[in-house]
Amino acid sequence: MSAPPAPAATAPPPPRTSPPATGSTSAAPLRRRRRPLRSRLVPYLLLVPALVPLGVGLGYPLVRQFVFSFQEYGLAQQFGRPAEWVGLDNYVTLLSDPYVWGVIARSIAFCLVNAALTMALGIALAVLMTKVGRGARITLQVGMLLAWGTPVLATMTVWQWLFDSQYGVVNWVLAGPLGMEGQRGHSWLIEPLSFYAVATVIVVWMSVPFVVFTVYAGLLQVPEECMEAAQLDGASSWQRLWGLALPMIKPVLFVVALLQVIWDLRVFTQIHVLQRAGAPTRETHLLGTYIYSLSKEFSIAGAMATIMLVITLVLTTAYIRRMLREEEA
Amino acid sequence: MSAVAPPPPAVAVPERARVVPPRRRPRRRATAARRLLGALAVLVALVWVFPVYWMINSAFLPTNRLRTPEPSFLPFGGTLANFRRVLTDPSFYDAVKVSLAVTGLTLAAAILFAFVAALAISRFRFRGRKSFVVTVLVVQMIPAEGLFISQYQMLDTWQLVNSVLGLSIVYVAAVLPFTVWMLRGFVSGVPIELEEAAMMDGLSRTGAFFRITFPLLAPGLVASGVYGFLQAWNEYTLALVVMTDPAERTLPLWLQGLVEANRATDWGIVMAGAALITVPVIVFFLFVQRRMSSGLVAGAVKG
Numbered sequence: 001m002s003a004p005p006a007p008a009a010t011a012p013p014p015p016r017t018s019p020p021a022t023g024s025t026s027a028a029p030l031r032r033r034r035r036p037l038r039s040r041l042v043p044y045l046l047l048v049p050a051l052v053p054l055g056v057g058l059g060y061p062l063v064r065q066f067v068f069s070f071q072e073y074g075l076a077q078q079f080g081r082p083a084e085w086v087g088l089d090n091y092v093t094l095l096s097d098p099y100v101w102g103v104i105a106r107s108i109a110f111c112l113v114n115a116a117l118t119m120a121l122g123i124a125l126a127v128l129m130t131k132v133g134r135g136a137r138i139t140l141q142v143g144m145l146l147a148w149g150t151p152v153l154a155t156m157t158v159w160q161w162l163f164d165s166q167y168g169v170v171n172w173v174l175a176g177p178l179g180m181e182g183q184r185g186h187s188w189l190i191e192p193l194s195f196y197a198v199a200t201v202i203v204v205w206m207s208v209p210f211v212v213f214t215v216y217a218g219l220l221q222v223p224e225e226c227m228e229a230a231q232l233d234g235a236s237s238w239q240r241l242w243g244l245a246l247p248m249i250k251p252v253l254f255v256v257a258l259l260q261v262i263w264d265l266r267v268f269t270q271i272h273v274l275q276r277a278g279a280p281t282r283e284t285h286l287l288g289t290y291i292y293s294l295s296k297e298f299s300i301a302g303a304m305a306t307i308m309l310v311i312t313l314v315l316t317t318a319y320i321r322r323m324l325r326e327e328e329a
Numbered sequence: 330m331s332a333v334a335p336p337p338p339a340v341a342v343p344e345r346a347r348v349v350p351p352r353r354r355p356r357r358r359a360t361a362a363r364r365l366l367g368a369l370a371v372l373v374a375l376v377w378v379f380p381v382y383w384m385i386n387s388a389f390l391p392t393n394r395l396r397t398p399e400p401s402f403l404p405f406g407g408t409l410a411n412f413r414r415v416l417t418d419p420s421f422y423d424a425v426k427v428s429l430a431v432t433g434l435t436l437a438a439a440i441l442f443a444f445v446a447a448l449a450i451s452r453f454r455f456r457g458r459k460s461f462v463v464t465v466l467v468v469q470m471i472p473a474e475g476l477f478i479s480q481y482q483m484l485d486t487w488q489l490v491n492s493v494l495g496l497s498i499v500y501v502a503a504v505l506p507f508t509v510w511m512l513r514g515f516v517s518g519v520p521i522e523l524e525e526a527a528m529m530d531g532l533s534r535t536g537a538f539f540r541i542t543f544p545l546l547a548p549g550l551v552a553s554g555v556y557g558f559l560q561a562w563n564e565y566t567l568a569l570v571v572m573t574d575p576a577e578r579t580l581p582l583w584l585q586g587l588v589e590a591n592r593a594t595d596w597g598i599v600m601a602g603a604a605l606i607t608v609p610v611i612v613f614f615l616f617v618q619r620r621m622s623s624g625l626v627a628g629a630v631k632g
Contacts, residue, residue, distance in 0.1 A: 043453035047461060050446035050505055053438065057502025058468055058476065065479035128370055136367035143374030146381045149614035151563040153581035154603040157588050158384040161596050169383065169400050176399075205377065266472035269565045273585065277592070288474035288566075295478050305475040316470040323466050 062309075069302035083299075090303035100290075100304070104311075107265060107287040110196060114203050114267075115260040121204065122211025123253070127241060129216050141213075148209035156273040159202045163188045189279035196284070199270055206270075207260060214256050218249035251322070258319045262312060268292070287311075384607065387600040388412065395596050411601035415587075421602070423576060424583035427493060428562060431579060434497040435561040439504045440554055444546075446505075447512035452521070469506040473499075477570040484571060491574040499571065500561050508553045515549025516542070555613070562610065580606050 069090055071083040094100045125144075129137050147155075163170050165187040174183035189195050222245050230240045246253070268288030275281045275289060285293065287308045294301035387395060389407030415421055450458055480499050481490065489495030519542050527537035565581045572578055578586065587602045 040455065043449040043455040043458070046445040046449035046453075049442040050509060053442065053498060053501040054464075054468060054505055057480070057499045058471060061476050061479035061483050062471070064483065065476065068479070125370075125373060128366060128373075132363065132367040132370045136370040140370045140374045143377040145615060146611060147377045149611040150381055150607050151581065151610050153563070153565055153584045154384065154607040155380070157584060157599055157603040158380045160588065160592070161387065161600065162380060162383060164596070167396055167400070167596070172398075172400055205380070209377075262470060262472075266474045268474045272566075272569075276585075276589065288472070291474060291478065292570075295481075298478065298482065301478045305478065308472065308475040312470055312472055312475070313467075316467070319470070320463065320466050324463065 065302040065305055068299050069306050071299055073299040073302075086299075090299050091307070094300065094303055094307065103285050103287060103290045104307075106196075106285075108311075110199070110267070110286060111261055111264040114200055114207070114264040115257065117200065117204050118207040118211055118260050118264075119253075119257050122208050122256075123215055123246075125208065125212045126215035126219060129212070130219055131237075144209035144212055147205060152206070152269050153273070155202065155206060156270060159198070159205075160273070160277050163198055187278075189274060189277055192280070192283045195274065195279050199267075199274055202270055202274075203264065203267060207263070211256055211260070214252060215249065218252035219245055222248050255319065255322065258315070261315055262319075265312060265315065266308075381607070381611075384600050384603050387596060388604040390597055392595055392597050411597040412605070414598050415601045415605055420575075420578075420583060420586075421605075424578050424580045427572070427577055428580040430493045431496050431500065432558060432561040434493060435500040435504060436554060436557045438497070438501045439508050439557045440550060442501070443505055443508035443512050443553065444550065446509045447516050450509075451513050451516040465506045465509050469510070473503060473566055477567060480567070481570050491572055491577045493577075496568060496571045496579075499567050500564065503564075503567070504557045504560050508557060511553050511556065512546075512549055515546055515552075518549075519545045559610065559614065 068083070070085060070087060072086045072089070073083045125140065129140060132140075162168050165171065165185050170188075171183050171186055174180045174186075188198050226244060226248070227240055230244050231237075235243065266288055267286060271284065271286050271289050272292065275284055281289070281293065287304075291301055291304050291308065294304060386402070386404050388411055389404035389409070390401055391408050391410060394401050446461075449455075450462060484490050484492075484495040484499070487495070489498070523541050523545075524534075524537040527541045528534060532540060563581060564579075565585075568579045568582050569585075572582060575586070584599075584602050584606060588599050591599050
């Protein structure tokens with residue numbers, strides 16, 4: 001489950017809280033001292049309900065998995081034998097396996113290609129929205145919202161049907177109107193490359209609406225006066241876009257792009273469902289599905305998951321820094 | 330991955346051509362270009378809508394019209410048989426029940442917990458506040474895909490696998506960070522001066538909060554509620570790991586089961602199933618999308 005923050009909607013900084021008015025100044029010294037202490041405790045008490053599920057649902061599994069990744073934890077341990085410490089063995093096993101490097105490389109490649117395509121299409125469509133009339137814009141917005149609102153599993157189901165080898169529309173269009181006879185009965189998921197192509201189409205289709213709406217909202221925030229001034233100075237609309245509007249919304253673009261990278265790196269559902277639809281799993285694993293396939297070897301899976309977390313966190317630091325800076329501002 | 334989005338505010342883009350009246354010919358060319366771009370936009374919209382349309386179209390078609398060399402692009406002479414078959418299947422209702430229970434529990438817990446946490450970080454200054462904010466931001470980025478085996482093992486030792494409570498715990502943990510972040514924005518958007526004024530007029534701090542600030546936060550609570558609903562209702566990965574018993578499947582798992590049982594033979598019933606879980610979500614999504622947007626925009630502009 002991914003948690004998409006809304007980058008464009010960062011709220012104003014929290015107002016400084018003035019200390020609660022402490023009643024009359026003539027209060028006894030004892031009372032005055034007790035009160036600040038109590039009100040100092042309040043925020044911590046308010047955080048407890050949120051911290052408990054976070055600790056139980058995320059923190060504890062995280063620590064546990066990290067610990068297990070340095071142990072030998074197999075079938076014997078499931079039946080109660082204490083786990084043995086093996087140091088970095090699990091990591092060595094994984095990282096000396098060329099197949100694992102293949103999975104990592106494929107995941108990163110898949111992630112970058114998808115994020116780049118999504119960003120390019122999303123920005124292009126957002127710009128297109130600012131250039132067309134009201135009717136066309138609303139049509140485009142409705143189309144995007146429908147695609148966006150559809151539950152992932154329903155989306156995956158339809159796309160499987162569209163790419164069905166025998167009766168799917170995609171093959172029909174390619175073979176019939178486009179005259180590519182070879183496509184009749186073509187099975188899209190057997191070849192890893194064409195498998196990834198299908199996955200890319202689906203992922204991009206699902207991710208573009210978020211980029212379009214966010215970037216469009218950003219473009220609307222660009223002050224009208226700037227654009228008019230540039231126009232009076234003789235900048236063409238193309239120059240105004242590249243030289244002025246897009247640079248001005250660079251923070252939005254940055255956050256959206258980073259989110260795309262993070263989401264596309266952790267892609268699981270789409271790959272998993274397509275694999276179940278009849279693709280060779282070993283050749284098509286990405287990080288998420290590979291860890292899932294390791295679930296029987298718990299310590300190895302833990303080590304692999306830790307590697308994935310490290311990759312994600314490295315990619316994320318920039319995002320966190322930026323959000324913090326906005327929080328401070 | 331459905332995200333609560335920053336809004337598409339319905340502000341018309343002023344036609345810049347009017348500002349500087351250009352000579353005739355360029356203007357005519359500009360309108361032609363505009364029309365061309367408009368046509369392009371509509372075309373793109375059609376491409377994006379097509380899969381959704383195709384799902385609904387196929388759901389109304391009998392099997393013999395789905396398995397033809399020429400696809401039927403319109404559901405004329407269609408049938409409701411596919412829907413009838415889904416709706417008379419008891420496993421569908423089992424899945425609806427599980428999904429409702431998990432979503433309800435997740436929502437109630439997440440909204441309540443996130444709300445008080447948001448209060449703490451936007452209305453108080455205290456030591457550790459910044460580390461909590463950092464935690465919230467970092468935790469958001471942890472991929473469920475890197476944790477699910479560990480989460481499964483933990484729930485297993487507590488006998489919470491295949492239980493609504495177990496799945497809800499991991500869902501709450503997954504939804505909370507973003508909900509806290511989002512509500513924090515809404516709470517900060519309500520000026521503290523309003524509360525202070527009420528306190529001057531004799532209300533207690535708590536009273537001022539509940540009488541003044543709380544009503545103003547309603548849109549924020551709705552928005553984060555919708556976010557939590559969409560996440561819990563549509564989630565697949567964790568449900569797949571935690572709910573291994575077919576009797577405890579949530580709707581996405583049920584749909585995947587339906588696909589696997591009928592893929593080779595009957596896409597009609599599969600599309601009917603997909604349409605049935607999609608339409609309510611989309612209606613809900615469209616209904617609140619605008620309201621969420623206005624809330625977020627209001628929060629962002631006041632600063």
